[in-house]
């Protein structure tokens with residue numbers, strides 16, 4: 001399961017803004033590994049340097065030295081809408097002369113196709129196949145004069161998830177959709193300001209965390225300081241997977257640091273699904289904290305039985321068939337000395353398609369584990385995500401197709417327990433009604449039935465369609 005993107009914005013007249021943006025993007029590499037880009041401006045049309053690859057592969061001293069100015073925005077991309085190709089890298093610049101804006105986007109616009117057709121009919125020409133360019137063109141198409149009003153106009157038309165950084169030649173903006181699906185925070189740095197997807201990026205560049213940018217908020221930063229404009233907010237719908245998996249454990253969202261929240265998920269699993277075992281392991285790195293929580297609550301010793309190759313990232317070198325056949329072995333190596341003859345509790349963040357978990361369990365058994373008891377921090381995922389998480393279509397989601405005992409048998413575990421929704425909310429320790437949990441419940445915060453049917457029809461074998469009651473339109 002992949003998150004869609006990371007965004008950064010820096011307004012700091014006395015700083016090397018491109019370098020600060022680089023290090024903030026470096027801290028947010030986990031949110032997208034396909035491409036990276038930075039835009040800066042020196043009072044003229046924004047200039048962009050963006051390429052395919054990891055942050056450290058894209059930029060060097062030479063490229064950063066050409067990105068000068070007082071304002072920068074940056075982006076790491078994992079594509080959810082629009083294919084993975086150089087033409088779709090961000091930030092994107094649209095508009096002419098002093099009206100040009102650069103924009104970086106995290107999220108997914110549900111009504112992008114409709115807006116794309118409407119804007120194309122008006123004569124707007126699209127360079128990319130991303131919904132980000134739809135947002136950008138919608139903003140500049142607004143009849144309003146002031147840019148804040150133009151952004152407001154776009155916010156009234158857009159449906160879906162968007163946390164944006166946006167810049168003109170003298171102003172930086174941070175914008176968050178009224179549902180607040182993706183996080184966005186504001187920090188301060190020596191005489192300047194930083195906007196970032198997660199607070200860990202602020203920590204890494206020595207910025208002080210100030211506050212969350214609220215759902216429906218437009219923050220404008222310029223020589224006259226920070227100004228805030230609020231749009232009407234309905235039901236809040238922060239993605240609960242930020243707490244389970246996406247965000248870094250050293251980030252705080254809504255004032256809740258993620259590491260203790262994940263520990264509490266593990267403790268909740270120990271309460272809901274106790275078992276006699278010899279050792280507990282969290283699948284590294286996303287379930288490490290939850291493994292600690294299960295161990296502390298159950299009193300079963302914690303052990304490291306799987307070593308992760310932390311440098312497995314996106315690479316342009318394709319593995320040959322022999323290496324591909326090794327599957328998760330590229331990522332994890334088990335320790336027989338730890339596992340041999342042991343009854344193991346294995347804690348993981350989630351099961352989506354159920355393709356990786358059986359391989360991990362097989363690795364443990366081959367290394368000598370006598371029993372493997374699987375514990376999962378996320379409740380069963382039965383519905384796809386339409387807000388920027390590249391999950392799967394409904395027929396690919398194993399929990400939508402099989403009962404829990406069937407999933408247990410399929411993955412080859414001795415027992416399987418998913419944390420309940422109430423247990424998850426208790427661990428996160430925030431009000432239930434601020435979250436999106438649509439992938440567990442099927443209750444989406446905005447109407448998306450037509451989109452769901454279309455996606456299902458595009459991707460589901462015809463034989464499966466009738467099982468879901470989907471009719472051809």
Ligand code: SF4
Pocket residue numbers: 181238239240241384385386387388389436437438439440
């Ligand atoms: S559907 Fe699931 S993954 Fe998507 S935003 Fe909602 S909680 Fe997050």
